[in-house]
Amino acid sequence: MLFPPSLPPTPSGRSLGRVETPPELVRFMVGLAEAPKGGRVLEPACADGPFLRAFREAHGTGYRFVGVEIDPNALDLPPWAEGVVADFLLWEPGEAFDLILGNPPYGIVGEASKYPIHVLKEAKGLYKKALSTWKGKYNLYGAFIEKSVRLLRAGGTLVFVVPATWLVLDDFSLLRAFLAREGRTEVYYLGEVFPGRKVSAVVLRFRKGGRGLALWDTRKEGEGFIPFLWSEDPEWNGEIIRFETGWTREMEASGTPLGSLFHIRFAARSPEFKKHPAVRREPGAGLVPVLTGRNLKPGWIDYESNYSGLWMPKERAKELRDFYATPHLVVAHTKGTKVVGAWDEKAYPWREEFHLLPKEGVKLDLLFLVEWLNSEKMQVYVRTLYRDFVPHLTLRMLERLPVRRENGFRTNPSSS
Numbered sequence: 152m153l154f155p156p157s158l159p160p161t162p163s164g165r166s167l168g169r170v171e172t173p174p175e176l177v178r179f180m181v182g183l184a185e186a187p188k189g190g191r192v193l194e195p196a197c198a199d200g201p202f203l204r205a206f207r208e209a210h211g212t213g214y215r216f217v218g219v220e221i222d223p224n225a226l227d228l229p230p231w232a233e234g235v236v237a238d239f240l241l242w243e244p245g246e247a248f249d250l251i252l253g254n255p256p257y258g259i260v261g262e263a264s265k266y267p268i269h270v271l272k273e274a275k276g277l278y279k280k281a282l283s284t285w286k287g288k289y290n291l292y293g294a295f296i297e298k299s300v301r302l303l304r305a306g307g308t309l310v311f312v313v314p315a316t317w318l319v320l321d322d323f324s325l326l327r328a329f330l331a332r333e334g335r336t337e338v339y340y341l342g343e344v345f346p347g348r349k350v351s352a353v354v355l356r357f358r359k360g361g362r363g364l365a366l367w368d369t370r371k372e373g374e375g376f377i378p379f380l381w382s383e384d385p386e387w388n389g390e391i392i393r394f395e396t397g398w399t400r401e402m403e404a405s406g407t408p409l410g411s412l413f414h415i416r417f418a419a420r421s422p423e424f425k426k427h428p429a430v431r432r433e434p435g436a437g438l439v440p441v442l443t444g445r446n447l448k449p450g451w452i453d454y455e456s457n458y459s460g461l462w463m464p465k466e467r468a469k470e471l472r473d474f475y476a477t478p479h480l481v482v483a484h485t486k487g488t489k490v491v492g493a494w495d496e497k498a499y500p501w502r503e504e505f506h507l508l509p510k511e512g513v514k515l516d517l518l519f520l521v522e523w524l525n526s527e528k529m530q531v532y533v534r535t536l537y538r539d540f541v542p543h544l545t546l547r548m549l550e551r552l553p554v555r556r557e558n559g560f561r562t563n564p565s566s567s
């Protein structure tokens with residue numbers, strides 16, 4: 152057993168990210184999997200080994216089957232498979248595999264109060280040491296991908312179902328670059344395939360060695376998924392993965408990215424407000440509500456309602472962030488993959504959302520710009536590219552929103 156000393160010996164259930172994989176999804180993935188006869192097939196985080204079972208049913212018995220599971224109570228493999236009780240991320244089998252497939256655990260390893268995967272918290276330092284792609288909060292599934300790629304033999308295949316967040320989030324930029332360096336990546340978009348779970352999923356199929364990216368969409372038909380190729384990029388270097396179309400490319404080619412017109416800042420966080428000496432928990436004379444995303448509407452701001460439970464004198468907001476002192480553009484982070492923006496003409500304190508400050512020489516036609524950001528066309532643009540990969544608009548998405556001159560900006564003649 153490879154438990155780090157302070158890990159409880161039988162962590163189980165939800166605390167380890169246990170989720171059943173729908174059988175039609177297992178079948179789809181097994182259809183994408185291949186291994187040479189006599190090859191070694193591995194299912195990490197296997198529990199009762201649904202992928203090993205389905206692979207053997209589809210491809211026959213002539214393989215060596217191995218499953219790794221951290222929870223001895225969950226490990227339940229048939230006699231033809233070798234079961235190993237170990238933390239997969241720290242496991243060193245001393246051999247390479249031809250095929251690795253399965254459904255790794257998903258979750259951020261952290262405090263019990265915030266994240267379900269807290270039992271592995273003690274091991275986090277060891278994971279970070281063993282893996283090169285760990286970044287930010289990261290996620291167990293990213294770590295499982297890297298570890299699996301390391302365990303593949305040259306030419307070997309990895310087939311995992313994982314959340315779609317790695318396609319776009321910065322926390323996975325090292326992982327994307329690692330995949331681009333190590334082999335050829337194929338992504339099959341599925342959307343919400345786990346019953347009762349709000350997780351947009353993709354199947355990652357990776358071949359060690361080779362190069363490039365292929366993005367596939369899928370259609371659910373009867374009991375199966377039909378894949379169709381969306382785009383290919385033979386030169387992929389780990390950039391964000393998006394569902395580009397001729398129209399989105401045209402939009403971006405004919406506009407200026409919002410990030411080159413504005414400095415984009417985040418609001419001060421809740422704890423900063425709570426620590427500030429001028430912040431109160433009750434309304435009072437000379438105090439205004441600290442605004443949240445719920446105060447931000449398409450094209451206007453509700454300055455009256457208080458959703459934060461915090462009040463403060465407006466003039467002192469600049470002690471938290473200097474940009475609170477000036478009227479500026481606010482764009483939502485918290486409203487799904489949607490663009491919602493408004494001009495904060497009263498310059499209030501905000502506990503959430505993006506705050507956009509024009510760069511030197513940029514002159515704004517506010518009405519046009521706010522209207523463009525909230526327009527239906529803009530919603531179609533973000534939805535087309537990023538679907539439901541993540542439940543919010545990210546900084547990287549916001550920076551790339553295309554703005555044409557007629558949509559609301561001018562630059563000084565000297566800087567244009």
Ligand SMILES: C[S@@+](CC[C@H](N)C(=O)[O-])C[C@H]1O[C@@H](n2cnc3c(N)ncnc32)[C@H](O)[C@@H]1O
Nearest residue numbers: 167169170171172196198220221222238239254
């Ligand atoms: C998402 S489930 C997948 C189970 C199975 N593949 C399926 O599709 O139903 C995650 C499984 O991973 C196991 N697990 C979690 N962390 C692990 C780790 N670090 N090493 C090995 N197994 C782990 C859990 O005990 C759980 O059985």
